[in-house]
Amino acid sequence: MSIDRVDLNLLVYLDALLKERNVTKAANQLGLSQPAMSNGLRRLREVFEDPLLIRTSDGMTPTERALGLQSTIREVLATIDKAVQPQAAFDALTSTRVFRIMASDYSEPTLIPPLVERLRQEAPGVSIDIMTPSDVDFYDVEQGKVDLVINRFDSMPQSFHQKILWRDQFICLMNKHNPMAQDFTLENYLKAHHIWVSKTGMGAGVGMNPKDVQRRGWVDDALSELGKTRNIRVFTRHYQAAVQLANQKDLIVTLPRKATLETMNNNDLVMLDPPFPIPEMTLTMAWSPLLQHNPAHRWIRGLITEVAREIDEA
Structure with a gap:
């Protein structure tokens, strides 16, 4: 039969x-x-x-x-x-689930600490595995091997679900003794020595060529619109490293404002608006359609959305 x-x-x-x-x-x-x-x-x-x-x-x-x-x-x-019965509601208080989250170097120090604080309060048994963009690719996400990816994306598979967590403006960070701090014009900006921070995507990264303007990202794209280029002396993939390097008296870093939160108590650094317009950057959370209706996944997405809103409104 x-x-x-x-x-x-x-x-x-x-x-x-x-x-x-x-x-x-x-x-x-x-x-x-x-x-x-x-x-x-x-x-x-x-x-x-x-x-x-x-x-x-x-x-x-x-x-x-x-x-x-x-x-x-x-x-x-x-x-x-x-x-065929509806899935049971996710019990955060008793769950021991591990959520695997790919977070860019920008989102890890800004979003993850307050997220972990909320998890310790509301879901003490839940763990999170923070991964870097080079650890995963879109196939891993599509297959549900990674719960969420949080980053700034130029492109994404159409099947993915996504949610904007916040938008951020760019600022320039430099040592207060940097001569540029007193006369911060576009002309002087272009003469200065700069720290470049990667617009991290997904997949293994490759080295930068100082002459390869096409791959530099949003700051240099904005300068390109003006027919200008800047003088980059340090290429880094880490915002925290870039912030530390800005302490040197002849370097400037241009980066999203929220990436500078840890510098608020550093009296040696000054924060200035760029002397040219740079489009705001968007931090996006994305996930596989396979996980869209999973109760635990809906819960963690909701919690991340709440935490991101609190950060954005602070």
């Missing part, structure tokens, strides 16, 4: 017949007419090539074949019923 011959409704009929051992009672249990149940029994006999229920002086008596099927059919129907 091939599975494509089996109508699941017939298994429901057989389960009722074996419970009631009466065609009329089984029909009433399922809200069917007696002829419909009789027709169902006829089809069941054809599928299993066995009478299944035989009329005797004690009523409808199951055959040996039917008795052997009874527990299996109940197990199958119970499994199907469980599968």
Whole structure:
């Protein structure tokens, strides 16, 4: 017998017949007419090539074949019923789930610390595995091996779900003794020595060529619109390293404002608006369609959204 011959409704009929051992009672249990149940029994006999229920002086008596099927059919129907039931709500307080999150160097120091603080309060058993952009690729995300990716993306598979967490403006950071701090014009900006910070995407990175303007990112794209280029002396993939390097008296770093939060108590650094317009950057959270309806995944996305909103409004 091939599975494509089996109508699941017939298994429901057989389960009722074996419970009631009466065609009329089984029909009433399922809200069917007696002829419909009789027709169902006829089809069941054809599928299993066995009478299944035989009329005797004690009523409808199951055959040996039917008795052997009874527990299996109940197990199958119970499994199907469980599968079609709504998923249980995620219990953050008792969960021990591990969420794997790819976070860029920009989002890790800005978003992750307050997120971890909230997790310790609301989901003490939950762990998060923070990954870098070079650790994963879009295929890992698509397959659900990585729960979320949080970064600034130039492109993304159309099937992915995504949500903007915040938008950030660019600022320039430099030592207060840097001569440029007193006369911060576009002309002087172009003469200065700069720290370049990677617009991290996904996948393994490659080295930078100082002459390769096309791959430098949003700051240099904005300068290119003016027909200008800047003098880059340090290429780094880490915002925290760039901020530390800005302490040197002849270097300037241009980066998103939220990446400078840890410098608020550093009196040796000054923060100035760029002397030319730079489009704001967008921090996006993205995930696989395979995880869209998962209760635990919906919960962590909601928590991250709340934390991001609090940061953005601060």
